[in-house]
Amino acid sequence: MRLLIIEDEKPLANVLKKGFEENAFTVDLAFDGEDGLFRAEYYDFDAILLDILLPKMDGMSLLHSLRKKGIATPVLMLTAKRGMQDKVTGLETGADDYIPKPFEFPELLARVRSAIRRSKGKPSPVVTIGNLSIDTNARQVRREERDIALSAKEYEYLEYLAMNRDRVVSRQELLNHVYSTCYDFDSNIVEVYISNLRSKVDRDFATKLIHTVRGAGYILTEKRVFGD
C-alpha cells in the first residue's frame, strides 16, 4: 500500500515513514502543503496522512482542492489543534478520519489500514481467496493451514493484488502502489516479484490463484481466467 505523509515536522515525518515502511507500506513524504498537493494529485496513493498546520498551504485548503478535483483517496488528518470546530470542518471537507496529536502509532496504523480497507470495499482485515488467506493486520499469509513466508516487498505485491482481487491490475499500477516516486527501479522488477510470489503461493497447489492477463497485467482470483 502506498501512503503519502504531509507533515512539516521532519523528525515526526521521518519516523512515521520508517514505522509505516516496516508495516509493508510504501511511503512518500511532503514537508509543505504545496508539495503535498502536487504529489497527491499526480501520483496514486492508497491513503494520505495530512497535518493541518503546514507551511505554504494549510491542510484544510489542500484537502478542499483535492476533493474538488475528484480525488477520493482516503485522507486522515493529524492535528495538534484543540477544539471540535476543526474536527467538524475537516470531516465536512472530506477527511476520512481525524487523529489528534499526540497519538499512539499502533492506533494510527490501524486507522490508516481501516480507512484503506473501507475505500477498497473490503471491511474485513482478513482477505480470503479460495484457500488463501491474508491477514492484513498481522501480515500473515496462509494457504491450507500452512504459513507462507514472504519478504516485505513480496507481501506488498500480494496485499495490493488481494485488495484488488478479481480485478486486473496493470504492471504500471503495481509499480505505482508498491514503490515510492524516488525509487529507481528495473523494468523487469514486477515480473521478478510475481514469479517469486507464484513459486511461494501457487506452486505447491493444484488451483492457481495468480494469473497473467496478457497485455493487461495480473489478477488474483479463484475464478477461471482466459488466456492462462
Added chain:
Amino acid sequence: MSRKKSVASRLFLWLFFVALVALLIAGGVLYIEVRTILLAAMDHDLESDVEIFSGLLHEEGGELEFEYAEVALGNFIIPRSGHYYEVFVDGELFAFSPSLAGEDLNPSLEQLEYEDPGQNLRVFTAIGPAREPIRVMERTAIFAGHPTRVVVAHSLEENRQMLHRFRLFLLALGAAAILLIALAGLLISHRSLRPLREFSATVRRITERTLDQRMPSEKQYREFSILAAAFNEMLDRLQKSLAAREELLSDVSHELKTPVTVIRSHCDIYLQKERPTAEYVEALEVIRETADVMGLKIRRLLSTSQIEANLIASGGFHLLCLDECLRKARLTVEPLARNRGIVLSEQIMLGLKVLGHEERLIEAFSNLLENAVKYNRELGTVNIVARREGDRAQVLIEDTGRGIDPKEAARIFERFYRGTGASELEGTGLGLGIVKAIIEAHAGGIEVDSRPGEGSCFTVTLPLAGG
C-alpha cells in the same frame, strides 16, 4: 443589619442629625422671639397704665388729688387680680389699687429687667401680694412741685402659662417634624441607593462566561456612569488578560503536542521489533533533541508569562540611564561579535532616562544585539543608535545580516515563532517574543524593518522619564 458600615444608614444619620440641630435652633429662636414679644406687649400695657395713673393725679386748689375713674380701673378693683398700682407723692403712699385688698405692694426687686434714667423709668420682676411673680414698672416724676412715683404691676402668671403652652406646642411640633424627617430620610437614603443595588445586580450577572457584557454607562446616573466606565475598563483588562491566558494555553498545547508526538512515535515504532543498537541510538538522539526543544519551549513560555504577569506588579522599576543599559547589553555580546569578526558601532545620546526594570531591559537589548550578531554575515556590522523622539526614547539596532522575509516579519514576535533557518543556529536567547513582552511591560513598542539580503533594523521606543 451587619456590623459593616452602611452608606445608607450613615447618610440617614447625618441627615437626621443636621435636621435635629436645625430644628432645635429654630425652636429656640422662635421661643425667645415669642417670649420677647409677649414681654414687650406686657411692658406696653404697663406703660399705658402708668400713663393713665399719672394722668389721674391732678391739682385742685393747690392740693393734689387722685381721681378714680371706673373705666381705667377694671382689673385693678378685683382683689388679688394680679393687676396692682401704687402712687407715691412726696415719698408717701398717696393712692393704691383696691385689688391690693389692704396688702402693701412694696415690690422687692428680684431681677431688674431694664432702666431708662432719661424717663426715670425702670422695669423689674418681683413677688406680688399673692406670692405670684409680677412685672413691675416704676416711674418717678415731679408733678406740681411734688416728687411723685407711680408703680404699676402685672402678674406674670398668665404670661408664663402662655409660654408654657407654647413650649409644649413647640415640642409637639418638633417631635412630629423629627418623625417626618426620619421617615423621609429613610426613604431618601433607601431610594438614592437603589441605582447602586441595580448596578450590583447587573455586575453579578457578569461571569467569566459573559465577560463580553458591559455596564450600560449612558443609562446610569452621573455618579454611577463614572463607576460603570471604571468597571467596564476593568472588564476590558480582565477580558484581555483572560484571552491572553487562553491563547497561551492553546499555544502551549499546540507547541507541546507536536514534540510529544515525535517522542511517542519514536518509542512506538522503534519498539515494534528488535533492532541493531545503532538504530536505537539514532532514535534516542532524536528523542533527546526533541526533549531539548520541549525544554526550551517551556522555558520561553514561563519567561513570557512571568514577564507579562509579574514585571509591572513587581515594583522593581527604577529611573535608569538608557546609555548605561545599552553599554551593559553590548558587553554581553562583545565576545560573540569578536569571534565572528563583527564590528559594533554606536551613536548613543547621553542623558536619556527611562523608568524600568534594569535587568529585564538589559536582557531585552542583549537579546536583540545577540540576534543582530548571530544572524549577521561574517565581518558585518551592528550599529546601535539611541536618540530622543519627542517624549520618547528610540533605540535602533541595525545589522548587515540576511534580513527577514516580509511574510515572516509580522510573526517573529510571536511567542513560539522560530524563523526558517533559525534552527540551524544554536539558540541560547529566549526569543523575540520575550523581548516584545519586556518592552511592552515598559509601555514601549518594538518594530522591525528589514530588507532581505541587506539587513534588519529593530526599533525600540520607550517613554522618557525624569525630564
